Amino acid sequence: MFKSVYVIPKYNAETDPHVVMIVEAIKRTAEACRLFILNDANRCTTGTLIVAVGGDGTMLGAMRIAAKHNSVAMGVNLGRIGFLTDFAGYHDSDAVEALFSDIFEYSHVIYPVEARLMIRAWSGTESVVAGNEISVSRDKSDSMITYRLILDDTDSGVYRANSLLVSTPSGSTAYSLSAGGALMMPAIQAMQVVPVAALTMTARPIVISHDTSVEIQAWGGKMTARSDGLEWVNSDKEYTKEDPFTVFVKHAGTVSILHNKDWNYFDMLTQKLGWIKE
Structure with missing residues (x-):
């Protein structure tokens, strides 16, 4: 599905060790899957996966770029809440590489893509x-x-x-x-x-x-x-x-957003807003 990847690290945290680890793991996986790694947002196309590594602010930047180039955006959450970044909890490079290997190989089958206004x-x-x-x-x-x-x-x-x-x-x-x-x-x-x-x-x-x-x-x-x-x-x-x-x-x-395979809007609200289920 994807031919290239463009990674956006969290603003003012580009040298943070956790951010660096995730960004480098994504790029290694992209190379292994023979995807082009883009360093210029203007080169994004319909076959580009734009990955925001940060919080919802970083993800909004990815969405604006994706909307301009008809690409797909997704977010790895390093922020506090993350209503838009539903990939979270990746603390080592092996986990990041396993996730993106799965996305690059099987995204069209098991990862839902949603259109957002x-x-x-x-x-x-x-x-x-x-x-x-x-x-x-x-x-x-x-x-x-x-x-x-x-x-x-x-x-x-x-x-x-x-x-x-x-x-x-x-x-x-x-x-x-x-x-x-x-x-x-x-x-x-x-x-x-x-x-x-x-x-x-x-x-x-x-x-x-x-x-x-x-x-x-x-x-x-x-x-x-x-x-x-x-x-x-x-x-x-x-x-x-x-x-x-x-x-x-x-x-x-609209802009296309890639979600985690088990993403559900109401489950997300329950988790983020602290709704009580009995």
């Missing part, structure tokens, strides 16, 4: 793709913003909140979860708009179809927009109702 946002000339969420908030401040929400060109009201999120189903276990959004099964082709610390109870999370166009007009000071927690637009301009900070969000297709 991605979203694209743009503001002015800047655009970005996200796997979890797009957020709009005040720049370097916890003060409230005022925003107008426009869905499919329909004015859906003006609200006040600390920030506003547009989340994917994958993002429903991230920032959206902390903000009171709904948990969404990954296979659902939908997004949700989630206000963070809204001023009124009428500003509630809303689940919308994946093909809904979202426009956010925000004002009340200097604004910033983030993609998967990473700042991508920041302006020193003081935005007003007459001249708002505007962000557009739409779906950006």
Whole structure:
């Protein structure tokens, strides 16, 4: 199934002994299975397995690359929780080599691949793709913003909140979860708009179809927009109702995620969220 592999080590931990051990074991196994080892993300193709070695942040980076090149992404969890990285507990090179030998030889038979929704946002000339969420908030401040929400060109009201999120189903276990959004099964082709610390109870999370166009007009000071927690637009301009900070969000297709052979969404939630089974 796979012809090449591209490995992404955890950011700022590339020299960590555990990270190095896993990365080197993956590359040795790829060589033994006669796969090309890529050192440039731009060389990824439909036959590339992109491996994130880290936490969900590393995995989100792998998902963005995989979405761009129509590749497959998977995650080896070295983070604290790991909603997106379900391969965990590999503490020696023999275990890593056994895992990837299995994946490279039999992935098309026993390892499920799931399509996850991605979203694209743009503001002015800047655009970005996200796997979890797009957020709009005040720049370097916890003060409230005022925003107008426009869905499919329909004015859906003006609200006040600390920030506003547009989340994917994958993002429903991230920032959206902390903000009171709904948990969404990954296979659902939908997004949700989630206000963070809204001023009124009428500003509630809303689940919308994946093909809904979202426009956010925000004002009340200097604004910033983030993609998967990473700042991508920041302006020193003081935005007003007459001249708002505007962000557009739409779906950006799907990305393929390789799961462990025994992966189950509800078992994952039970483990990660500490649900009780009796």
